[in-house]
Structures are given as C-alpha cells and as structure tokens.
Amino acid sequence: MTLPWAKASFHRGAGQPDDFPPTPWPEVALVGRSNVGKSSLLNALVMQNNLARVAKTPGRTQAINFFLIDQRAMLVDLPGYGYAKAPPDVLKNWQQLCPAYLQQRDQLKLVLWLLDSRRGLMPTDDPVRDLYEDAAYKVLPVLTKMDQMKKPEQEGVLKHIAHQLSGPPFLPPVGVSADKGWGLKELRLACEKIIKGVSVSL
Ligand SMILES: Nc1nc2c(ncn2[C@@H]2O[C@H](COP(=O)(O)OP(=O)(O)OP(=O)(O)O)[C@@H](O)[C@H]2O)c(=O)[nH]1
Ligand SMILES: [Mg+2]
Numbered sequence: 001m002t003l004p005w006a007k008a009s010f011h012r013g014a015g016q017p018d019d020f021p022p023t024p025w026p027e028v029a030l031v032g033r034s035n036v037g038k039s040s041l042l043n044a045l046v047m048q049n050n051l052a053r054v055a056k057t058p059g060r061t062q063a064i065n066f067f068l069i070d071q072r073a074m075l076v077d078l079p080g081y082g083y084a085k086a087p088p089d090v091l092k093n094w095q096q097l098c099p100a101y102l103q104q105r106d107q108l109k110l111v112l113w114l115l116d117s118r119r120g121l122m123p124t125d126d127p128v129r130d131l132y133e134d135a136a137y138k139v140l141p142v143l144t145k146m147d148q149m150k151k152p153e154q155e156g157v158l159k160h161i162a163h164q165l166s167g168p169p170f171l172p173p174v175g176v177s178a179d180k181g182w183g184l185k186e187l188r189l190a191c192e193k194i195i196k197g198v199s200v201s202l
Contacts, residue, residue, distance in 0.1 A: 003192055007070040008046035013063040015093075017100040021066055026195040027074040027107040031098075032114030033124060034080030037144040040178040041114065042067065042077050045188060052077050062093060064101055073195050074107065082124030102131045109137050110194045112187070117143040117157050117175060121164055132169055140190055141165050141173035147180045 014020050030038040039052035051067060065077040078101065081094050102108070111132070115121060132139050141161050146154055154175060161173045174190065176183035 003073060003188070003195075004070045005045055005188060006047045008048065008051060008067045008075060010051065011066040011068040011074065013065045014097070015063045016097065017104075020064070020101065020105065023066075023068075023074060023107065024200050025068070025072060025074045025107065026109045026198040026200055027066075027076050027105065028110045028112060028191050028195065029076040029078055029101070029108055030112050030114060031078050031102070031128065032080060032142075032144075033116070033122070034083035034086070036080065036114045036116050037178055038077055038080065038114055041112070041142070041144065041176060042075055044176075044178040044181065044184055045075070045191075062090065064097060073191075076101075076108075081128060082122065099131055102128075102135075106136075107200050109198055110191060111135075111137055111139045112142050112191075113139050114142045114144050115161065117146050117149050117154070120157065120161060135169045137169065138171050138194060139165075139169045140171040140187075142183075142187065143173060143175040145177060145179075146175045146182055147177040 012021055030042055032038050039054045042052040043049055043054065052065060062079050064079065067075040067077070069075060078098055079094055143157060143161060149157060158173055158175050165173065171190065174183050174186050176187060
C-alpha cells in the first residue's frame with residue numbers, strides 16, 4: 001500500500017482520553033521528549049509546512065493531535081515529555097493523557113520514538129520505555145536532527161541506539177533530518193509496511 005501522505009489533514013485534538021476519536025484507521029504515533037522534532041517530522045512526512053505547529057519554545061504541544069491521511073491511516077502527534085521547566089500542571093497532563101494513549105489505544109500499530117541524535121537515550125526516556133512493555137504495536141526509534149551531526153558520527157550513533165534498543169517491540173532505527181529531508185522515504189516505507197492490510201476492530 002502506498003499512502004498519499006500529502007493528503008493529511010487535521011482530524012481532532014484530544015486534551016483527555018475521552019476525546020480520543022473512535023476511528024477505524026490504523027495509527028502511527030510520534031513520541032519523544034519536548035523539542036526533539038516531532039511536529040517538524042510530521043510536517044516533513046506529509047510535505048506540508050504548517051500542519052502540526054512547530055514551537056520555538058519547548059512544551060507547546062499539550063494535546064494529542066490526530067491527523068488523518070486520506071481516510072486510510074492516522075498520524076498522531078503527542079505532547080513532548082521531559083522538559084525540566086514545564087509547570088506541574090503540564091507534567092500532570094502528560095501523565096494522564098499519554099500513558100492512556102500508549103497503553104489502551106487499539107488503533108495504535110506503530111510508535112515512532114524520536115530521540116535527538118546528539119543526545120541519544122536520556123533518563124527521562126526510561127518511564128516512556130516502560131510504557132511500551134507488552135505493547136501490541138511496534139516501536140521504531142528515530143534519531144532526529146541528523147544534520148547537526150558530523151557525517152562520520154552519524155553511523156556510529158545509529159549503531160549505538162540499535163544496540164541499546166534491540167528485540168521486540170523495537171525495529172531497527174532510522175536517522176532523519178526534517179530540515180534536510182533525510183530519511184523520510186525510508187520512514188514512510190516503514191510506516192506503510194506496518195499499516196499495510198491492518199484492519200482495526202473497535
Ligand atoms: N537542525 C534541525 N532542527 C530541527 C529539525 N527538526 C526540528 N528542528 C527544530 O527543533 C525545534 C523543535 O521542533 P518541534 O518540531 O516543534 O519539536 P516537538 O518535538 O514537536 O516539540 P514539542 O511539541 O514542544 O514537544 C524547532 O526549533 C525546530 O526548528 C531538524 O531536522 N534539524
Ligand atoms: Mg510538537
């Protein structure tokens with residue numbers, strides 16, 4: 001199945017689990033620390049500059065935003081975690097909203113777990129990794145902002161993450177740059193492979 005990625009449009013935002021839409025399409029979610037580049041990557045994947053809001057200041061995306069691709073699949077932009085200066089109500093919001101999504105959403109087939117290529121896994125990623133335990137979906141580690149790495153370091157960083165995140169539910173990592181367009185084709189293909197032929201029973 002080839003998805004017409006450019007046909008993505010905003011479907012709805014959910015500030016609480018009751019707002020998750022009861023839709024029949026398989027979902028690919030973008031999960032990662034605040035400022036790691038989730039919204040930028042979503043925009044790059046769908047070839048639209050301003051579909052998901054890219055923030056200058058971290059912690060701006062507070063709701064879970066659902067984007068529908070041609071009535072076939074949903075891309076889901078989650079709020080970032082791990083921003084040290086986030087006010088307590090923002091942290092509470094993440095803790096109420098995101099575990100509910102990652103642990104109860106039957107439509108979820110693939111998580112793109114974004115990690116900054118310059119930083120790799122950080123302690124704030126640990127509780128999120130725990131949420132993937134027993135997941136029925138796959139988790140694809142995505143190293144972001146690869147344009148900020150020197151060429152010779154890029155491969156080493158990918159190898160290191162592949163070693164740290166191996167075995168189910170993890171897939172082999174992909175390196176991307178939303179700014180340069182690197183890795184997008186590979187990522188789209190990986191998404192299409194997972195959601196191909198998936199039907200969601202509600
Ligand atoms: N150099 C570089 N910068 C990037 C890239 N992708 C995103 N950025 C920058 O990183 C910052 C954060 O990007 P966002 O896409 O808003 O990150 P986010 O993960 O959605 O952030 P929150 O919604 O706050 O969690 C912005 O200043 C982007 O311009 C990239 O591929 N390369
Ligand atoms: Mg965002």
